[in-house]
Amino acid sequence: MNRLVKSSYLTAIYSFFYLPIIILIIYSFNDSSYSLLWHGFTLHWYKQLGDDMALAVVTLHSLEVSVLSATCATLIGTLTATCLYCYTFFGKRLLHGLMFVLIVSPDIVMGVSLLILFFLMKMQLGFWSLLFSHITFCIPFVSVTVLSRLTGLDKNIFEAARDLGASDFMSFKRVIIPMLWPAILAGWLLSFTLSLDDVIISFFVTGPDFQILPLYIYSLVRIGLKPELNALCSVMFIITLFIVGIFQLVLRKKEA
Amino acid sequence: MKADRLFKWTNLVVVWLWLSVFALLPSLFVFLLSFLENDAVKLVRWKFTFINYLALLNPLYFKVFWRSFCIAALCTIICLCLAYPFAYFLARLRSKYKNLLLFLVLIPFWTSSLIRTYAMISILKAKGLLNTVLLFIGIIHQPLPILYTGTAVIIGLVYSLLPFMILPLYVNIEKLDTQFIDAARDLGANTATIFARIVFPLTWPGIVGGIILVFLPAMSMFYIPDILGGAKSLLVGNLIQGEFLAAHNWPLGSAVSMVLTCGMWLLLLIYWRANKAGQQHESIGEI
Numbered sequence: 085m086n087r088l089v090k091s092s093y094l095t096a097i098y099s100f101f102y103l104p105i106i107i108l109i110i111y112s113f114n115d116s117s118y119s120l121l122w123h124g125f126t127l128h129w130y131k132q133l134g135d136d137m138a139l140a141v142v143t144l145h146s147l148e149v150s151v152l153s154a155t156c157a158t159l160i161g162t163l164t165a166t167c168l169y170c171y172t173f174f175g176k177r178l179l180h181g182l183m184f185v186l187i188v189s190p191d192i193v194m195g196v197s198l199l200i201l202f203f204l205m206k207m208q209l210g211f212w213s214l215l216f217s218h219i220t221f222c223i224p225f226v227s228v229t230v231l232s233r234l235t236g237l238d239k240n241i242f243e244a245a246r247d248l249g250a251s252d253f254m255s256f257k258r259v260i261i262p263m264l265w266p267a268i269l270a271g272w273l274l275s276f277t278l279s280l281d282d283v284i285i286s287f288f289v290t291g292p293d294f295q296i297l298p299l300y301i302y303s304l305v306r307i308g309l310k311p312e313l314n315a316l317c318s319v320m321f322i323i324t325l326f327i328v329g330i331f332q333l334v335l336r337k338k339e340a
Numbered sequence: 341m342k343a344d345r346l347f348k349w350t351n352l353v354v355v356w357l358w359l360s361v362f363a364l365l366p367s368l369f370v371f372l373l374s375f376l377e378n379d380a381v382k383l384v385r386w387k388f389t390f391i392n393y394l395a396l397l398n399p400l401y402f403k404v405f406w407r408s409f410c411i412a413a414l415c416t417i418i419c420l421c422l423a424y425p426f427a428y429f430l431a432r433l434r435s436k437y438k439n440l441l442l443f444l445v446l447i448p449f450w451t452s453s454l455i456r457t458y459a460m461i462s463i464l465k466a467k468g469l470l471n472t473v474l475l476f477i478g479i480i481h482q483p484l485p486i487l488y489t490g491t492a493v494i495i496g497l498v499y500s501l502l503p504f505m506i507l508p509l510y511v512n513i514e515k516l517d518t519q520f521i522d523a524a525r526d527l528g529a530n531t532a533t534i535f536a537r538i539v540f541p542l543t544w545p546g547i548v549g550g551i552i553l554v555f556l557p558a559m560s561m562f563y564i565p566d567i568l569g570g571a572k573s574l575l576v577g578n579l580i581q582g583e584f585l586a587a588h589n590w591p592l593g594s595a596v597s598m599v600l601t602c603g604m605w606l607l608l609l610i611y612w613r614a615n616k617a618g619q620q621h622e623s624i625g626e627i
Contacts, residue, residue: 090429097426101448104459164355171348188552192560192577193597196584197366220362252344281452305458305567317455324451332443
């Protein structure tokens with residue numbers, strides 16, 4: 085009895101999570117524009133997506149920003165984690181706290197603060213402002229991922245490297261990076277999806293001539309329901325699912 | 341040695357420079373801007389004033405704040421009530437599928453809440469799944485108008501933010517030592533007492549962590565009311581967005597952001613307190 089209650093509760097929550105998405109995906113194959121009824125299987129909406137040139141441009145923009153920002157954020161985030169782990173310096177606790185605060189601070193506050201910064205710097209809103217913002221909000225996620233892995237390592241390894249005459253840079257290159265690559269890759273993947281899916285911060289810091297995918301979807305959603313949108317959202321969901329899958333594999337390997 | 345110092349300082353300079361320019365400096369600007377006067381042409385007038393904060397006491401803004409606070413609080417409470425048993429059952433589960441089940445919780449955590457909010461429309465709309473099912477069972481005889489109401493906003497927020505409540509709770513419950521529970525049961529405590537005196541205090545940091553991750557976004561996710569809600573279900577997020585991008589009153593928008601930031605610090609303070617208390621509990625456990 086008790087077991088039944090537990091498993092049905094778990095099932096109920098899981099279906100709450102996944103039912104809307106599953107319905108979305110099913111209806112992206114429905115041969116009808118607005119009806120809830122099933123009118124037969126079609127790939128029409130996906131074809132229409134493929135023909136949409138504006139969408140292709142926007143997707144390309146999004147991928148550009150996400151790949152670049154994930155890469156830069158991974159680099160800076162890993163350096164941050166290394167600083168926090170290896171060195172004692174003035175403001176270390178501040179830096180550690182800052183990572184934490186940046187993760188929990190509401191996106192909208194970060195968005196408007198960056199908008200003000202770019203305005204004062206007289207920077208045109210567009211590719212660069214987006215890139216800088218995305219790097220900034222991804223850094224703490226990378227550094228926390230990498231740092232949690234670093235603290236799990238045996239500290240003697242670094243002592244050994246130093247005793248054998250390795251400089252700090254050498255042990256960074258030869259010890260930290262190779263031992264941490266699963267965590268670093270995980271950080272990169274996390275940054276990539278965060279950047280690819282971000283709406284709130286991008287909403288404030290992007291300009292009229294550089295549209296990205298989530299904002300394009302947002303503008304379509306506000307206009308109303310369109311079946312191509314079902315197809316587009318399904319594709320985005322599948323891509324993210326794929327990345328989370330890789331992430332899990334990477335982490336599994338890390339534990340092994 | 342010299343190379344080491346060079347490496348260390350390059351690291352520190354890169355990290356601090358980036359974070360100062362793109363994180364600390366902008367926050368400082370928001371703080372300063374919230375004390376300046378609005379100017380239609382030049383955006384701000386360099387004059388110190390409290391007028392933006394006083395404006396928030398204006399019933400018009402205060403109402404938005406209060407309603408947004410209520411929506412966010414309700415959403416947080418619903419998330420907590422749904423997530424706690426879920427995280428508890430999941431963490432205590434003995435099954436070979438446990439990893440897979442945990443993975444299924446992580447997926448919504450990673451995916452865009454914009455897309456998931458959009459998916460919610462097909463459930464909530466007048467001819468959507470929810471109404472169809474309810475009509476079919478015969479609980480209702482007319483489709484419920486849920487979409488474009490406050491209820492839809494709350495459902496949407498809970499749907500988007502529930503994973504953020506589940507994860508910190510799961511982490512805390514997972515490391516809960518079951519020996520405490522066994523000991524209490526041996527000493528004659530009933531289930532309610534065990535929960536109130538042992539499980540709840542030990543998982544308190546997880547609860548506060550979850551509240552931080554749910555409550556603040558619930559107040560600021562402006563696109564959810566935009567997509568699911570009507571005109572009456574505006575959040576603080578919509579207010580900030582409007583002041584910055586539509587009304588062009590940046591100082592007032594900054595003041596609203598500052599209020600959110602203060603809320604964040606308050607919650608963080610509670611969290612740090614809870615964690616400290618949690619560590620004390622653990623050290624008592626070790627003795």
